[in-house]
Each structure stands twice: as C-alpha cells, then as structure tokens.
Amino acid sequence: MRLSMLAKRDFTLYWRNKSDVSNALIFFVVAVSFFPLGVSPEASVLGPISIGLIWIVALLSVQLGLDSLFRDDYEDGSLEQLALSETPLALIVLVRLLVYWCCVGLPLSLFSPLLGLMLSMPAEAYSTLILSITLGTLYLTAVGAVGAALTVSLKRGGMLLSLIVMPLYTPILIFGSSSVSFAADGLDADGLLLVVFGLTVLSVSLAPLAISASLRMSLENG
Amino acid sequence: MAKSRWEWFHQLASPKSFYEKTTRWVPWLGFLAAGLLVVGAVWGLAIAPEDAKQGNSYRIIFIHVPAAFLALAGYYMMAIAGAIGLIWKMKLSFIAMRSAAVIGAALTFVSLFTGAVWGKPTWGTYWVWDARITSMLILFFLYLGVLALADAFERKESGNKASALLALVGTVNIPIIYKSVDWWNSLHQPATIKFTSAPSMDMSMFVPLMIMIAGFYAFYAYVLIKHMRAQSLQTERNKQWAKDTLLGE
Numbered sequence: 001m002r003l004s005m006l007a008k009r010d011f012t013l014y015w016r017n018k019s020d021v022s023n024a025l026i027f028f029v030v031a032v033s034f035f036p037l038g039v040s041p042e043a044s045v046l047g048p049i050s051i052g053l054i055w056i057v058a059l060l061s062v063q064l065g066l067d068s069l070f071r072d073d074y075e076d077g078s079l080e081q082l083a084l085s086e087t088p089l090a091l092i093v094l095v096r097l098l099v100y101w102c103c104v105g106l107p108l109s110l111f112s113p114l115l116g117l118m119l120s121m122p123a124e125a126y127s128t129l130i131l132s133i134t135l136g137t138l139y140l141t142a143v144g145a146v147g148a149a150l151t152v153s154l155k156r157g158g159m160l161l162s163l164i165v166m167p168l169y170t171p172i173l174i175f176g177s178s179s180v181s182f183a184a185d186g187l188d189a190d191g192l193l194l195v196v197f198g199l200t201v202l203s204v205s206l207a208p209l210a211i212s213a214s215l216r217m218s219l220e221n222g
Numbered sequence: 223m224a225k226s227r228w229e230w231f232h233q234l235a236s237p238k239s240f241y242e243k244t245t246r247w248v249p250w251l252g253f254l255a256a257g258l259l260v261v262g263a264v265w266g267l268a269i270a271p272e273d274a275k276q277g278n279s280y281r282i283i284f285i286h287v288p289a290a291f292l293a294l295a296g297y298y299m300m301a302i303a304g305a306i307g308l309i310w311k312m313k314l315s316f317i318a319m320r321s322a323a324v325i326g327a328a329l330t331f332v333s334l335f336t337g338a339v340w341g342k343p344t345w346g347t348y349w350v351w352d353a354r355i356t357s358m359l360i361l362f363f364l365y366l367g368v369l370a371l372a373d374a375f376e377r378k379e380s381g382n383k384a385s386a387l388l389a390l391v392g393t394v395n396i397p398i399i400y401k402s403v404d405w406w407n408s409l410h411q412p413a414t415i416k417f418t419s420a421p422s423m424d425m426s427m428f429v430p431l432m433i434m435i436a437g438f439y440a441f442y443a444y445v446l447i448k449h450m451r452a453q454s455l456q457t458e459r460n461k462q463w464a465k466d467t468l469l470g471e
Binding site (some may be wrong): 009126146147150151153154157160163164165167168170171174198201206210213214217218220221 | 387
C-alpha cells in the first residue's frame with residue numbers, strides 16, 4: 001500500500017468526523033478557562049503560571065484523543081490488514097502519527113497564543129510558545145501512541161493509557177515549558193528549543209518501532 | 223549436540239524445575255539476608271557515631287539509601303527479565319518480571335517514605351521538589367504503570383508481554399527523565415539542600431551502610447525468589463506437580 005494513500009485516507013477520516021479534532025480544542029479552551037475560576041482572575045497570579053498551565057493542558061488535550069488512535073481500525077479489522085501488508089507497519093504507524101499531529105497538535109499550538117493572551121502571559125514568549133507546543137505535541141503523540149497501541153485490545157483503556165504514558169512525558173514537559181519561560185524572561189530560548197527538537201526527533205524515530213511491536217502483540221491478544 | 227548444551231537453560235525456564243531447585247537453598251538465602259540486616263542495623267543504629275550536624279536523625283540512611291539503590295536496580299532487573307521473556311518466550315522470566323515490579327514498587331515507596339521522614343528534622347519539611355525525590359516519584363509512577371498494565375488483561379500472557387514492552391520503553395526513558403529532572407532542579411533550586419556525599423562519609427558510618435546495602439541485596443533476592451515460587455504455583459495450579467506440592471506430596 002502506498003503511504004500517500006494511507007495519509008489521504010486518514011485525513012479524510014478526520015475531515016468527515018471533525019468532532020475528534022474539535023473536541024480536543026474545546027477541551028483545551030474549557031480546561032484552561034477553569035484556572036482563573038479555581039485559582040484567581042488576577043493577572044499578577046495568572047501571568048507567572050500561565051506558561052506551565054497552557055503546556056499541561058495541551059499535553060492532556062493530546063493525550064485524551066490518543067485512546068481512539070488505533071481503536072476503530074482494531075475493532076473493524078483493518079488494522080490486521082495493515083499489519084499484513086508488505087509495507088512495514090512502523091511506516092504505516094508513522095503516517096498515522098503525523099496525520100494525528102497535523103489534525104490535533106497543530107491546531108492546539110495555533111490556539112495556544114489566544115489562551116496565553118487570556119491568561120496575561122508575557123508578550124515576548126508567544127512565538128516560542130507556538131514553536132515549543134508544535135514540536136512538543138509531536139513528541140506527545142509519538143510517545144502516547146505507544147500506550148495506545150498497548151491498550152488497544154482492552155475495552156476500557158482510557159484511564160490506564162494515561163497512567164502508563166504520563167511519566168514518560170516528563171522530559172518534554174520540563175524542556176517545553178522551560179523554553180517558553182526563558183523567552184518570557186527575555187533569555188535566549190534557542191538552546192532549549194533545540195533540546196525539545198532533539199527529543200521530538202528521537203521519539204518520532206524510535207516510537208514507531210515500539211508501536212508496531214505493541215500493535216502486533218495486541219492483534220495476537222484479540 | 224547443541225540441544226543438550228542448552229538443556230539447562232530450558233530446564234531453568236520451567237516454573238516446575240525452578241521451584242524444585244530453589245526449595246533447598248532458599249532458606250539459607252533468607253538466613254544470610256537476616257544476618258546481614260541484623261548486623262548492619264545494630265551497627266548502624268546503635269554503634270555508629272552520631273553525625274556532627276544531623277545528630278541521630280541521619281541514621282535513617284541505613285534504610286533509605288539501600289532501598290533507593292534497589293528501587294532503581296529493580297527497574298532494570300524487571301526490564302531485563304521482561305526482555306528475556308519477550309525474546310526467548312520463557313514463562314519463568316515473565317514471572318520474575320512481575321515479582322520484580324511488585325517488590326520494586328514497594329522499595330521505591332519505602333525510599334520515598336523514609337526520605338520524607340528524614341526530611342522533616344533536616345529540612346524542616348516532609349516534602350521538597352528536590353531532583354532526587356522527584357526522579358524517585360516518577361520512577362514510582364513508572365512502576366505503577368507497569369503493574370497496572372500487567373493486571374489489566376484477561377489473559378495473563380497478554381499482560382506479560384504488554385508490561386514487558388512498557389518496561390523496555392521505560393528503560394530507554396529513565397536516563398532522559400533523570401537528566402531532565404536534574405536540569406530542571408538546578409534551574410529552580412540552586413543547590414541549597416545538597417548533603418551526604420558518600421565519599422566524605424566517615425568509615426565508621428560507611429562500613430555499616432555497605433553491610434546494609436549487601437543485606438538489602440540478599441533480602442531482595444530472597445523475597446524475589448519467594449514471590450516467584452508463589453507465582454509459579456499459582457500459574458501452574460492446574461498441573462500435577464503444583465497440586466502435589468500444595469496438597470503435600
């Protein structure tokens with residue numbers, strides 16, 4: 001199977017079923033707007049915590065959609081066909097990850113400055129915020145998908161999926177939000193963005209191998 | 223020819239022969255562990271001198287440090303056992319992996335708990351977001367993830383394979399997590415609460431600590447084998463040998 005056809009199919013699925021994308025965005029906005037209600041509406045309180053807050057909620061928004069990443073294909077049997085095709089499963093998985101990231105991660109990163117504005121985030125940090133969330137969501141997609149592949153044969157994998165992958169998000173959360181904080185303090189954030197970039201490249205190149213092994217395992221289980 | 227050379231390996235892989243082989247010497251391992259722990263604890267808690275700065279409260283390191291040592295080593299033990307299980311499809315190594323996960327999680331909790339108890343008199347608070355504590359906490363979460371995944375499947379073999387794979391993914395990540403938490407900590411707390419570096423420790427404290435670490439290793443091996451024996455019986459409970467053992471020959 002040609003990978004471009006696969007990408008087209010996945011994009012078409014997201015296009016026909018837009019709620020997958022819009023739900024993640026709505027969750028992002030709703031969850032962030034709860035913080036002024038729960039913490040304080042004062043700009044002096046929200047401003048300093050806004051960066052970490054946006055990062056954590058973006059992380060959760062990516063995470064929540066991942067449960068369905070392979071589920072439909074697993075249930076209707078098309079995952080089995082994909083696993084049997086002569087194209088390596090890792091490449092097929094890579095296409096799936098990139099499509100998910102384009103449909104969920106990119107909109108999130110484009111939305112994040114708006115939320116930064118609402119939380120009175122320092123203005124110098126917006127470009128770094130967009131860049132770090134763009135790269136970071138790709139890392140989150142790749143690492144989280146390992147968990148999605150491991151739990152795909154379980155009927156209720158959602159909570160378990162979060163439990164098993166969230167500890168693995170530690171490095172990207174640290175470097176992603178620190179890079180934005182550096183930019184907000186007027187420091188040079190390039191080095192940290194490069195670390196984020198490196199982590200993302202590492203995860204995107206290694207995770208598909210773990211994911212395809214996990215998917216094969218899940219297919220055996222089913 | 224090659225077949226007979228590997229026979230011991232295949233024999234070891236069966237829960238039955240593991241159970242039979244360990245029956246004789248596992249009590250001795252228990253005695254060794256108990257002996258080392260008693261000697262180390264008495265020496266450390268009663269005989270070793272008081273610390274000049276921390277007084278008697280430092281003595282908790284005789285439990286805290288060995289537990290933390292083994293909590294980390296236990297993760298690798300678990301991941302290696304899982305990898306062996308995945309590669310050679312050995313039942314016994316999955317059993318070892320599950321046992322290592324339970325014991326490792328318990329030891330991680332012990333090291334976090336004793337750290338908190340120690341923190342109160344030294345730092346004046348039970349919890350600080352220090353690099354080592356935070357890494358330990360994340361290690362604890364990783365253990366919990368492996369345990370939860372192992373028990374989530376109806377078929378035990380599915381849980382074995384899935385959690386082995388997760389443990390391996392975790393192994394790749396642990397060094398990255400440690401480094402990033404280290405860096406994060408240096409950013410937020412310029413090393414104000416650093417203390418107890420092993421080389422500067424006096425011999426009168428260092429020797430009992432080494433004995434305690436050795437004791438913990440022996441204890442770990444003992445508990446691991448005991449747990450594996452119990453699990454072997456449980457997974458093979460429908461086989462004749464397990465019935466014979468349980469019902470007393």
